[in-house]
Amino acid sequence: MSLAKQSRGIEASRELQLELVGYIVGESRPYRAEIVAFRPLMMGEYLYMEYYGYRVLAMVSSSITGSNVINNNLVDPRDIERLVKNIRVGEKIYYYRGTIKILGSINGDGDKLYIPPIPPPPGSEVYKAPKSILSSIFSPEKDMYIRIGTLLREPDVEVRVNINRVVSRHLGILAMTGMGKSNLVALLAKRIAEIGGTIIIFDYHGEYRFLKSRYLNVIKPKLDPWRLDLEEIARLLNIPRNATRQRMVLHECLESIGNTGNVSFFDGLKRCIQTRIGKYGISAQKVLDALIAYEGYLKRFLEEGIGDVIDKIVLGYINVVDLSEIHVHQADAIISHWLERLLEGRKIGVWSNGSKGIPTPIIVVIEEAHVFIPTDEDSATKRSASSIAREGRKFGIGLVVVSQRPRGLDPTILSQLGNLAILRIVHPEDQAYVAKYCEPITQDLLDELPGLNIGEAILLGEWVSIPTITKIDLVEEKVSGFDIDAVSIWRKSF
Numbered sequence: 001m002s003l004a005k006q007s008r009g010i011e012a013s014r015e016l017q018l019e020l021v022g023y024i025v026g027e028s029r030p031y032r033a034e035i036v037a038f039r040p041l042m043m044g045e046y047l048y049m050e051y052y053g054y055r056v057l058a059m060v061s062s063s064i065t066g067s068n069v070i071n072n073n074l075v076d077p078r079d080i081e082r083l084v085k086n087i088r089v090g091e092k093i094y095y096y097r098g099t100i101k102i103l104g105s106i107n108g109d110g111d112k113l114y115i116p117p118i119p120p121p122p123g124s125e126v127y128k129a130p131k132s133i134l135s136s137i138f139s140p141e142k143d144m145y146i147r148i149g150t151l152l153r154e155p156d157v158e159v160r161v162n163i164n165r166v167v168s169r170h171l172g173i174l175a176m177t178g179m180g181k182s183n184l185v186a187l188l189a190k191r192i193a194e195i196g197g198t199i200i201i202f203d204y205h206g207e208y209r210f211l212k213s214r215y216l217n218v219i220k221p222k223l224d225p226w227r228l229d230l231e232e233i234a235r236l237l238n239i240p241r242n243a244t245r246q247r248m249v250l251h252e253c254l255e256s257i258g259n260t261g262n263v264s265f266f267d268g269l270k271r272c273i274q275t276r277i278g279k280y281g282i283s284a285q286k287v288l289d290a291l292i293a294y295e296g297y298l299k300r301f302l303e304e305g306i307g308d309v310i311d312k313i314v315l316g317y318i319n320v321v322d323l324s325e326i327h328v329h330q331a332d333a334i335i336s337h338w339l340e341r342l343l344e345g346r347k348i349g350v351w352s353n354g355s356k357g358i359p360t361p362i363i364v365v366i367e368e369a370h371v372f373i374p375t376d377e378d379s380a381t382k383r384s385a386s387s388i389a390r391e392g393r394k395f396g397i398g399l400v401v402v403s404q405r406p407r408g409l410d411p412t413i414l415s416q417l418g419n420l421a422i423l424r425i426v427h428p429e430d431q432a433y434v435a436k437y438c439e440p441i442t443q444d445l446l447d448e449l450p451g452l453n454i455g456e457a458i459l460l461g462e463w464v465s466i467p468t469i470t471k472i473d474l475v476e477e478k479v480s481g482f483d484i485d486a487v488s489i490w491r492k493s494f
């Protein structure tokens with residue numbers, strides 16, 4: 001390392017008025033080192049070092065307080081009592097040691113931190129990371145960054161995330177129930193709409209209809225049957241994939257009735273199928289029976305003449321598709337249809353340079369994703385969500401997958417999520433599943449998961465420079481996630 005570089009480093013530390021915390025001791029590695037400190041080290045605390053021209057951010061990953069005087073050779077508590085009484089006030093009888101994880105060098109201008117190839121030499125000074133450095137890493141002042149909270153251990157430092165990366169690399173929000181997933185969705189939605197972004201939330205619990213935002217557009221969960229394709233109708237009528245003749249009947253009739261406006265969808269279809277009984281026999285009869293049996297159920301969410309779902313979107317708004325009164329199978333059909341249309345709309349938008357289709361990028365949120373994108377079952381949404389996970393990047397559709405049961409989520413989609421917000425997870429199977437399929441997570445971060453409280457999230461992936469534990473801002477009006485106080489309700493009605 002050149003002298004010039006070294007002196008620049010020292011100047012930097014003078015300018016920063018650093019608080020010395022301790023020194024590197026023993027053997028260190030490029031990514032880990034031991035420290036002896038003047039004071040107790042706080043887990044997760046950020047530290048700063050300069051060595052070989054690198055300006056490095058580190059984090060306390062283990063903290064030990066010990067004493068050579070009150071050590072574990074003492075077997076009689078009365079000895080300890082005497083010792084404690086006789087130790088002069090202020091005498092230092094403790095030592096503070098710890099392990100630090102080196103997070104990376106902050107020299108580069110890029111968004112990401114890189115671990116220097118050389119370990120910190122023993123004797124290197126270790127400082128408390130100053131706010132200015134933490135802010136430069138966690139709160140970049142660039143257009144694509146939005147605030148979602150503060151550093152858990154440094155509440156003065158804002159945490160901002162790169163929303164461009166959410167659009168291009170998707171996001172998984174995973175945690176046990178009640179830990180703050182939907183709050184984070186609400187927060188992201190509000191912030192994204194404030195910068196003119198478009199977000200579409202499939203709201204299975206009716207939680208987002210009441211968000212306080214000038215930019216809220218609640219959409220009824222209706223589909224126009226004339227706009228469904230053969231596959232979608234066959235699925236709704238429970239016609240298996242291998243029932244070729246039944247599918248042929250349906251195909252012929254969908255082709256022949258056409259949307260002329262003279263006949264209703266269901267009547268037209270029924271009449272047509274009846275005419276095919278001669279040709280297809282029992283197969284046509286089965287389709288007809290299914291249509292008659294399911295008609296009432298289907299009419300609850302199929303409405304003729306309502307048009308294309310993508311015409312219901314308001315650009316620059318939080319678009320909430322309210323699925324709260326919809327059965328799970330209907331919701332699956334609705335979400336899947338929407339996803340197909342959104343991807344199609346964005347493709348046309350990109351190819352036509354914004355003159356047709358959906359002209360600007362969008363973010364799509366699927367709540368209860370383990371229900372709609374399950375591991376071992378087939379669902380309509382699973383197929384359309386896979387297309388978005390695969391192709392969304394090229395066409396500017398970011399997929400946000402929200403789940404309280406990560407181990408129930410399709411692994412292919414899970415492994416395509418380039419960004420994660422993981423709140424508290426204690427179930428070992430969920431942890432193991434996340435570790436297996438989510439590339440950005442490491443064991444030491446997994447170990448943190450059970451210790452998180454409500455609203456505390458580990459952010460990982462491309463939307464942050466380095467993994468960070470964040471206290472997510474609370475969206476005050478998003479009240480419907482509160483646990484119900486059953487006892488007080490019962491007492492009042494008693």
Ligand SMILES: Nc1ncnc2c1ncn2[C@@H]1O[C@H](COP(=O)(O)OP(=O)(O)OP(=O)(O)O)[C@@H](O)[C@H]1O
Nearest residue numbers: 177178179180181182183404455472473474481482
């Ligand atoms: N960042 C936060 N700060 C403080 N409190 C929070 C935060 N996030 C959530 N909470 C509290 O936790 C409650 C539940 O949050 P939320 O509905 O977001 O959880 P969830 O993970 O979506 O739960 P579910 O799995 O049931 O959907 C909220 O009503 C709120 O009281």
Ligand SMILES: [Mg+2]
Nearest residue numbers: 181182183481
């Ligand atoms: Mg929720």
